[in-house]
Amino acid sequence: MKLNVTDADKSGYHGLDALGKHxxxxxxxxxxxxxxxxxxxxxxxxxxxxxxxxxxxxSMESAEIDEMVGAMLQVLLFIFIGGLVIVGRRRRHxxxxxxxxxxxxxxxxxxxxxxxxKIADISKAAVAFSWLAKERRVKNLAGKGA
Numbered sequence: 616m617k618l619n620v621t622d623a624d625k626s627g628y629h630g631l632d633a634l635g636k637h638x639x640x641x642x643x644x645x646x647x648x649x650x651x652x653x654x655x656x657x658x659x660x661x662x663x664x665x666x667x668x669x670x671x672x673x674s675m676e677s678a679e680i681d682e683m684v685g686a687m688l689q690v691l692l693f694i695f696i697g698g699l700v701i702v703g704r705r706r707r708h709x710x711x712x713x714x715x716x717x718x719x720x721x722x723x724x725x726x727x728x729x730x731x732x733k734i735a736d737i738s739k740a741a742v743a744f745s746w747l748a749k750e751r752r753v754k755n756l757a758g759k760g761a
Contacts, residue, residue: 627651628648646658657680
C-alpha cells in the first residue's frame with residue numbers, strides 16, 4: 616500500500632496530514648491521528664542522521680500505550696506502598712528496641728543517634744575512658760622511673 620503521509624486525510628487517516636508536515640519540519644517529536652478504521656494512533660518520530668531527509672516514525676495504538684503506562688503505574692504504586700510498609704515496621708521496631716527514642720526520627724545525624732543511645736551512658740563511658748587513660752599514664756611514668 617502506498618500512502619503519501621502529507622496527503623493522507625483524503626484516504627480516511629484523520630490528522631495524519633498535519634503530523635506528516637510536522638514530521639518534515641522538525642527534528643523529532645510525536646503526534647496523534649486516527650486510522651481509516653477509526654482507531655486512535657500515536658506516532659513517535661525522529662530524523663535519520665546522514666540521510667537525504669529521511670524521517671523514521673513508529674506508530675502504536677493509543678489504547679496499547681495507555682495500557683502499558685497503567686501497568687507501569689500500578690507497579691510503581693505497589694513499590695511505593697511496600698516501601699511505606701517497610702519504613703513503618705522499621706520505625707515501630709526501633710521504638711520497641713529503644714523505648715527512649717523519640718516518636719519521630721526526622722533527620723539523620725547526631726540528634727537521632729543520641730536519641731537512640733542514651734547521652735548519659737555515653738558521658739559515663741567518656742569519663743571512665745579518660746580515668747583509665749590517666750591511670751595508665753601514671754603507671755607508665757612509675758614504671759619508667761623505677
